Amino acid sequence: xxxxxxxxxxxxFLSPDAIDAPARGAHRSGRRTGERRSDERSAGGDNRAxxxxxxxxxxxxxxxxxxxxxxxxxxxxxxxxAQEPQPAPAAAPAARSGRRAPAPVxxxxxxxxxxxxxxxxxxxxxxxPASRSKRRRSEGPVKLFVLDTNVLLHDPMCLFRFEEHDxxxxxxxxxxxxxxxxxxTEVARNGRQxxxxxxxxxxxxxxxxxxGLKLDTTGHRDAGGRLFFQTSPLxxxxxxxxxxGKADNQILGVVQALRDRYAVDAPGQGKRQVVLVSKDIxxxxxxxxxxxxxxDYQNDKTLEDGDLLYSGSLALPPDFWTRQSKSVESWQxxxxxxxxxxxxxxxxxxxxxxxxxxxxxxxxxxxxxxxxRENSAVLKTLKDYASAKNAVxxxxxxxxxxxFAMNLLMDPDVDFVTLTGTAGTGKTLMALASxxxxxxxxxxxxxxxxxxxxxxxxxxxxxxxxxxxxxMGPWMGALDDNLEFLxxxxxxxxxxxxxxxxxxxxxxxxxxxxxxxxxxxTFMNKYVIIDxxxxxxxxxxxxxxxxxxxxxxxxxMGNIAQIDTPYLTEGSSGLTYAVDRFKxxxxxxxxxLARGERSRLxxxxxxxx
Numbered sequence: 001x002x003x004x005x006x007x008x009x010x011x012x013f014l015s016p017d018a019i020d021a022p023a024r025g026a027h028r029s030g031r032r033t034g035e036r037r038s039d040e041r042s043a044g045g046d047n048r049a050x051x052x053x054x055x056x057x058x059x060x061x062x063x064x065x066x067x068x069x070x071x072x073x074x075x076x077x078x079x080x081x082a083q084e085p086q087p088a089p090a091a092a093p094a095a096r097s098g099r100r101a102p103a104p105v106x107x108x109x110x111x112x113x114x115x116x117x118x119x120x121x122x123x124x125x126x127x128x129p130a131s132r133s134k135r136r137r138s139e140g141p142v143k144l145f146v147l148d149t150n151v152l153l154h155d156p157m158c159l160f161r162f163e164e165h166d167x168x169x170x171x172x173x174x175x176x177x178x179x180x181x182x183x184x185t186e187v188a189r190n191g192r193q194x195x196x197x198x199x200x201x202x203x204x205x206x207x208x209x210x211x212g213l214k215l216d217t218t219g220h221r222d223a224g225g226r227l228f229f230q231t232s233p234l235x236x237x238x239x240x241x242x243x244x245g246k247a248d249n250q251i252l253g254v255v256q257a258l259r260d261r262y263a264v265d266a267p268g269q270g271k272r273q274v275v276l277v278s279k280d281i282x283x284x285x286x287x288x289x290x291x292x293x294x295x296d297y298q299n300d301k302t303l304e305d306g307d308l309l310y311s312g313s314l315a316l317p318p319d320f321w322t323r324q325s326k327s328v329e330s331w332q333x334x335x336x337x338x339x340x341x342x343x344x345x346x347x348x349x350x351x352x353x354x355x356x357x358x359x360x361x362x363x364x365x366x367x368x369x370x371x372x373r374e375n376s377a378v379l380k381t382l383k384d385y386a387s388a389k390n391a392v393x394x395x396x397x398x399x400x401x402x403x404f405a406m407n408l409l410m411d412p413d414v415d416f417v418t419l420t421g422t423a424g425t426g427k428t429l430m431a432l433a434s435x436x437x438x439x440x441x442x443x444x445x446x447x448x449x450x451x452x453x454x455x456x457x458x459x460x461x462x463x464x465x466x467x468x469x470x471x472m473g474p475w476m477g478a479l480d481d482n483l484e485f486l487x488x489x490x491x492x493x494x495x496x497x498x499x500x501x502x503x504x505x506x507x508x509x510x511x512x513x514x515x516x517x518x519x520x521x522t523f524m525n526k527y528v529i530i531d532x533x534x535x536x537x538x539x540x541x542x543x544x545x546x547x548x549x550x551x552x553x554x555x556x557m558g559n560i561a562q563i564d565t566p567y568l569t570e571g572s573s574g575l576t577y578a579v580d581r582f583k584x585x586x587x588x589x590x591x592x593l594a595r596g597e598r599s600r601l602x603x604x605x606x607x608x609x
Contacts, residue, residue, distance in 0.1 A: 141272060142225065144168055144262065146255050148278035149176040149247070151297045154567055156193035159201075160215055161299040164224035167215070168274075170254040171230045172247050174198075186537065201227055230254060238290070248283050251276070255292050279567045300538070301571035302580045309420070309560070309576060310583045312591040313404060314349065316357040316365075339367065339379040346377045350584040352414065354404045354591065355379060366400065368407065382407050393433040393486055401593045402426055408589040409434035409555065412444060416545070416588040418533075418579050419557045422606050424598030427557040428531060429482045435527045435555075436486065439509050445527040445553065448510045450479055451518070451544075453535035453565070479512070479531075515544065524549035533575040534558035535565045541574030 143165045151158050152173070159167060181191040197218075202209065204217040212226030234257035242249045259274045276287050276294040287294035303309060321328075329340040349355070349369050357365040367379035384390060385397045385406040392410065397403040402425075408417045409430060419427045438444040487503045530536075530544055533556040541556075548554055558575045570576060582588040596603040 142166060143273045143275055144228075144258060146170065146251065146258065146274065146276050147173065148251060148276065148280060148283060149173045149180070150279040150567065151277055152177060152194040153180055153187050153190050154279055154297065155300055156190050156197060158297060158299065159194075159197055159227065160220035160223040162225060163222065166212065166225040166228060168228045168254075168258065169198075169230065170251050172250045172254075174229075176247055186540065198227075234258070236260075242286075248280070248286070251283075252287055252290060252292065255287065256290065259292060301569070302538075302577045303571045309570075309592070310350075310579055310590060312583075312589065313354040313356065313401065316345070316355055318359050320345075320357055321362075335383070337381045338370075340376055341379060342376045346372065346375055349377050351586050352408070352584075352589040354382075354407075356400060366403070368404075383410075385410075392430075393436050395429060395433040395486070397430075398426075398597045399595045401591055401595065402430065402597070405430055405591045405593060406434065408591065410438070411589075414587055414589050415548070415553055416578075416582055416585070417553070417555045418575065418582065418588075418590040419555065419593060420534075420560060420575065420579070420590075421593030422559055422561065422596060424596035424602040424606065425593035426597050427593060428479070428529075429485065431529050431555045431557060432479070432482050433486060435529065436506065436509075439527060440505070445551070446525045448527045448529065449513055449523060450510060450529045450531065451513045451515050452531040453515060453533070453540075479510070483507075483510075515540070518544060518547055521547050522549040523547050523552045525551040526553075528552060528554045530554065530556045532558055533578075534560045534563050534573050535568065536574035537565070537568065538572075538574045538577040541578050545578070 144167075145162055145165055146168045147158065155161075177191055177194060180187055181195060182188060200218050201207065201213045201215065204213070207213050207217070209229055209231065212228045215223035215225055215227055234254055236253040236257040238244070238249060238253050238256070242252070244250075255274060255276045262269065262272045262274055265271050273293060276284070276292055277297055278284055278287075278294065279297055284294040284296065323343060324341050327342050331338050349372060351369055351372060353369045355367055355369065366382045368382060369377055370380045371378035382403065385392060385403050388396060390396075392406060397406050401421075405417075405419055405427075408414050419431070421427055432448075435445070435448045439446070439448055483503075483506060487506055526549075528544075528548070533541065535558070536544070545554060556575060556578060558573075560570045560573055560576060563569065563573060579590050583590060596606055
């Protein structure tokens, strides 16, 4: 690739235009190069050192102008990242709170940039992160976001999620943050981390609270705004029906005072929009009732809508085989048949995604995507676990999605499986049955470890007695119910003693662990089941998945429609986060179970209640 020209003078520095300039064409020699060099010599040495690309205009006909053949290694990397300039959009989109938006192209390529001083040494690559952060900024007006305390307690990194916009923290927020920092809960840990973040920003070199703390001083280059603290009382008037001593109302008063201050152009400050960011729905409703702008914290949401969640399966169109009749390849390997297909449907596929073809009067086909290369994909037919000869610990699948899930659970090459679905779809039963088969029969894993988020549906019943496993007992009612079904005798042939011995053997290979003591652990050759994973935050999900050692398989199960953890939604749940991040990984798989198989009563209740 052609390189930008080298500095023409010792100790001169490449200008930002030189770093962000588009890649040039091939070297060309001609009379125009000589004319430019003579013009540069007449212009003087200082301008020659700074304006390295200003004189290289495109020749008529779209061909780039010639460049000097010499180039330095320091300029090679910026030239490789350069992009072709494109016209800027008419108006930049409004930035949402905490949600990163694509920056306009005009922010990526600045035609007129301030040159660097000539006296700096030629260590050019060190200035690159600053230019990278500038590229993400939009051209819209800079907003002022007032953060509620629950945003800091929910995501300690929220300070750096607002791009080029400024952040304002009322003094009452710091008081509430101090009150929540004690304890061992997730909220207390987030409060302490938020306090450390604020302390690091305030202690940075050259920090001035009066002028605002620059958010990029601690290495977060995406944050281009400033952090302001309330350092003086603000005058505001709220309705008398709102208690003045309540923390939420004090924050609303601060937002109202800031809105009135920045509503008019004043000397030294311009008009700007003031927006309250809160995870509290009632807080946002009260703010809008007072005429204040309020928004939810959006950065924690993996998806805007739970219906957009990756389902793990794809229905092939009715004319699939007609279109593929000329280009399809097939071969046999063991008991599986492989098909290599191509066409416009391939870009919409993921590795380990299940595809199925069902049409009246034609044979059905169920397969899994095992390979994707450019415009072709390889499909592998599945093992039929609905047949009694392929039963797993006496369990056979009853519908299409259950068969897909069992293929993932029994595959030793799949290390991470996520199962979602409504109540009664068989998530826990299939996970336990496949786990017992691979632990006791195949000896693939040493034991089953089961855990879940201990979030109550109703009021807490108080402290539970006994050891860790005994305390987790009341939370593991689903485990006991499924074990009772899996360990029942085959028509009384084993007898009472045989069933008791089987139950004792199964119990000895299943360990119930609490999530509170998972940090620092490493599970090797274990079959780990995480139940009710929809109640986990993305951070807790990361903590559990990273416990996996060599030979360990992790199964996450849950129903994202039944979330009991405060401030978690279908889009921000840790289960949704894991499904979205692991899709397409060759050693991970996901399936959404659609049909309930518990009973006709449970199925009808799920639909109508």
